[in-house]
Amino acid sequence: MSWRELPIGGMILEPGNSIARRTGEWRVFRPVIDQDACTRCLVCWMYCPDGVIRVVDTPYRTSKGRLWSFTLEIDYEHCKGCGICAEECPVNAIAMVEEVK
Amino acid sequence: MQVLEGYVKQVRVMLNSNYAVAYAVRDVDVDVIAAYPITPQTGVVEKLAEMIANGELDAEMIHVESEHSALSAIIGASAAGARVFTATSSQGLEYMHEVLHIASGMRLPLVMSVATRALSAPINIWCDYSDLMNVRDSSWITFIASTAQEVYDTIVEAYMVAEDPRILLPVIVAYDGFWMSHTYEPLYVAEDKSYVRTLVPRRDRVKLDPQKPVTMGALVGPDWYYEIKYQQVAAMSEAYEAIREYDRVIGRAFGRFYEPVEAYKMDDAEIAILTYGGIYGSLVEAVDRLRGEGYKVGAIRLRLWRPFPVDDIVRVARGVSKLLVVDRAISYGASIAGPVALEVIASLHRAGLDLDVVSYVAGIGGRPVTESDFEGMFKLALKLGRRAREIGTIYWGVRGVSYD
Structure with missing residues (x-):
């Protein structure tokens, strides 16, 4: 492709394609959810600036025997590792783990 | 009333160059104006405000707190498809500086008049071209007029040039602060402003539309930024030929033939x-x-x-x-x-x-x-x-x- 074929001024003419940019590559620290400690309050889901906290219909039974009907997962392809989820989590169920040591 | 042989009917009026700008902006029927007053440009915006108040011009006048905001406001309006205008001088133009590049980089057909004025310090409100020359590398097409008549004609031409799909770059029409902005000259303007509107028909371009979303001014890395800037180089060079064409369009309409x-x-x-x-x-x-x-x-x-x-x-x-x-x-x-x-x-x-x-x-x-x-x-x-x-x-x- 040359300059002629590019949309004028670098406009993006197709909506919703930011998913194609893997911003997860930017991450230095990876948030990891402790599924046992998590109370499913969804505070992380609300605070996440990139919408990478996913609510998944997978049941989860904790080590103490409590059954949750859903699980929270992180989209690591797009999570930039900002740490806001870990900061906001009221039960400290999210740890920030260094990607490369 | 003056009928120049073979051309559209025109009336002879007495205007300074600031008012000549306002008459032309009215005649091309702009939709959105945002400007901040600065000597010696102020008359442009005062006259336009009066025209809107009188019902002569159906446009939105956005009152802003600075020139940076004035240009930003018309960038938004232009991105949404409106025909827009702003005017400034001196410090105001310099205050717009970073936004000038955004306007041209987003390829928006804005038109701005500049009543040229010296730059501070020491503070000086009188004419020189330091303000205009400082923005020469901002990818704005720039005309410098030498009479109020030419100011009127060139504002009309500026919209033709800016909105040409081959070009899509913003345009400045400059003229001397005070020497022209505040001195009155006789000039001809179209008797029927609807005729001027036929000279600058609305043209289709990519715009912000919730039904067909696009992103303008997004991040572009080293991989493609240079090609997008080269598009501006190509558009500038295209503009040289196109301006000569539009000089003839203005000439055939009004009987006044300009050249670069x-x-x-x-x-x-x-x-x-x-x-x-x-x-x-x-x-x-x-x-x-x-x-x-x-x-x-x-x-x-x-x-x-x-x-x-x-x-x-x-x-x-x-x-x-x-x-x-x-x-x-x-x-x-x-x-x-x-x-x-x-x-x-x-x-x-x-x-x-x-x-x-x-x-x-x-x-x-x-x-x-x-x-x-x-x-x-x-x-x-x-x-x-x-x-x-x-x-x-x-x-x-x-x-x-x-x-x-």
Whole structure:
């Protein structure tokens, strides 16, 4: 492709394609959810600036025997590792783990 | 009422260049205006506000807190598809500076008038072209008018150029602060403004539309940024040809034919003096006087600053042995301190012409440049001969500076 074929001024003419940019590559620290400690309050889901906290219909039974009907997962392809989820989590169920040591 | 033979009906009115801008903006029917008042541009916006209040113009006037916001507001409106306008001067134009690049980079067909004025400090509200020359690399097409009539015609032309799908770049129409913005001249404007609207029909372009979402001004990395900037280079070069076409459209409509470079008594001229803006009239007078003394001298006026009309400059200047270029701005520390002189030298270099170009800087901070000044500059250049090249730039009329 040359300059002629590019949309004028670098406009993006197709909506919703930011998913194609893997911003997860930017991450230095990876948030990891402790599924046992998590109370499913969804505070992380609300605070996440990139919408990478996913609510998944997978049941989860904790080590103490409590059954949750859903699980929270992180989209690591797009999570930039900002740490806001870990900061906001009221039960400290999210740890920030260094990607490369 | 005046009917120029074969052209659209026009009325003769008495306007200063600020008001001539407002009349043209009204006649092309803009949708959104955002501007912040600054001397000597204020009259433009006052007149437009009056026109909106009177119902002569159906447009939104957005009151903003700064020039940075004024330009940002019309960028948004233009991105949404509106025909927009703003006006400024001096510090206001510099305050817009970063936004100027965003406007051109987003390829939005904005039109702005600039009543040129000196820059602070020391504070000075009078005319020179320091403000305009500072924004020359912002990818805005830039006209410099020399009469109120030309201001009116060029604002109309500016919308043709900006909105041309081959170009889609913002356009500045500049003219002298005070010398033109506040002095009244007779000029012709279209009797029926709906006729002017037919000259600048609304054209389709990509715009912000919730039904068909697009992203403008997104992040672009080293992999493609250069190609997108090259699109602007190509659009600028396309604009040079297109402007000549639109000069003819304006000519056929109103009977006034413009060119990127205007020449006066150049057919047999051996020496020429080039300038731009309102002082061109004084230059023409000076040329007549010098002709009366037996000098074969001609005048050249630069009407188009960006894109720089290299071919026209070369064509007009080819026959002369000496060319004086009178700038009203200083490029501090430059090899040649007159911004237009520098461009003229580069244009002649491209054509392989090696004629004596003498760079003059005059009229800084509103100091008058009269017929006698042009005569003095002419005679000094003759006296200095080739030495003028070594001097580089002659700062005309500065107390304590002499070149004899």
